[in-house]
Amino acid sequence: MTTTQFKPVEEQLAYLKKGAAEIIPEDELKAKLVHSAKTGKPLRVYLGVDPTAPDIHLGHTVVLRKLKHFQDMGHTAVFLIGDFSAMIGDPTGRSETRPPLSREEVDANAKTYLDQVYKILDRDKTEVRFNSEWLGKMSSYDVVRLCGHYRLARMLEREDFRSRLANNTPISVHELLYPLLTAYDAVMLQSDVELGATEQKFNILVHREIQREYGLSPQVVFTMPILVGLDGERKMSKSLGNYIGINESPTEMFGKLMSIPDALMWTYYELVTDRSPNEIEEMNREVQSGKLHPMEAKMGLAEGVVRDFHGADAGRKAAENFQRVFRDKQAPAEAPVETVPRGPSRKLTTLLVDLKLAPSKSEAERLIKQRGVEIDEVCVEDPRREIDLTHPVEFLLRAGKKRFVRVVVE
Secondary structure (H helix, E strand, O other): OOOOOOOOHHHHHHHHOOOOOEEEOHHHHHHHHHHHHHHOOOOEEEEEEOOOOOOOEHHHHHHHHHHHHHHHOOOEEEEEEOOOHHHOOOOOOOOOOOOOOOHHHHHHHHHHHHHHHOOOOOHHHEEEEEOHHHHOOOOHHHHHHHHOOOOHHHHOOOHHHHHHHHOOOOOOHHHHHHHHHHHHHHHHHOOOEEEEEHHHHHHHHHHHHHHHHOOOOOOEEEEEOOOEOOOOOOEOOOOOOOOOEOOOOHHHHHHHHHOOOHHHHHHHHHHHOOOOHHHHHHHHHHHHHOOOOHHHHHHHHHHHHHHHHHOHHHHHHHHHHHHHHHHOOOOOOOOOEEEEOOOOOEEHHHHHHHOOOOOOHHHHHHHHHOOOEEEOOEEOOOOOOEEOOOOOEEEEEEEOOOEEEEEEEO
């Protein structure tokens, strides 16, 4: 068996602890790292994800990036797809029973998850598992035996269940099974460390206890903070519209990152980049002293995140495009093109609505009156302005500060 050469334990700890919310218990993590260094055997570190939606956003990548950090330190990164548990539904944070997903939905979501996680994890060094490998084969005897290792009173201590009981909101029995079945994942994987968001703490602590019940050395619980969304206040979420999708275009991703409050960018540096704590602290000092402008620091963040998901060239171009549009007040180098068929003249307000640059004609008129519309970089001030569409022509249309469209009439 080949052994791995690891960096000094203190150096590993400093790198791995970056951004962590809680490590339970931290002295056990250190002990496991010491043993790993002595034996040359990597720790088995896993992250379990239920594929309940087709796409992941930047908030989901916080724990993924921590899994990458363990991978960077030479440990075995196990990405567990909860294809079986997704059909049950994690009750965490739920005020009601989650509707079950079909096998077809889960399989489709799992495929897109894998396509996306390899933008962070090393494909060749990642162990991918599906918990249907063992959960789908459990007999009724196995399930009863598993349930015998945990107490109902302990299960009902979790906040989700307590509040639902207090409000007379139904709890289905299969929801009580969820943390036990996923604990069996930790048993089968024989994991040394499990990663999760802070809201997963209860589940992962259950997993640790069940490992002990099955005669295994209990894993270390390693939780990461929830990423605050673009509004600077609430958890990043698609339903709240304050998210950054990792499959969004480089320009859109860059622009969204530049919109976050200045104070929040240090948390983003910590949670969604691989910058070291010392680098981040030094940059913060430079901003505080006036040596570095906050805009420059934030542009470095945005370019780095875009680079991680779209490559270095895309990151550089997105930064250059932002510079042109927002700082130099020029049109973007590659404005989206919209083709408009030739025909009779059309009011500019109608065209703005048709091109989805304004939600309504009244809003388009308001935008024009506020000097927020330009044609070929010349401000339009008359809301009654008509656009001649009777012959082939091309022009650059700007609506508001950020929206540019190259209109081609043909």
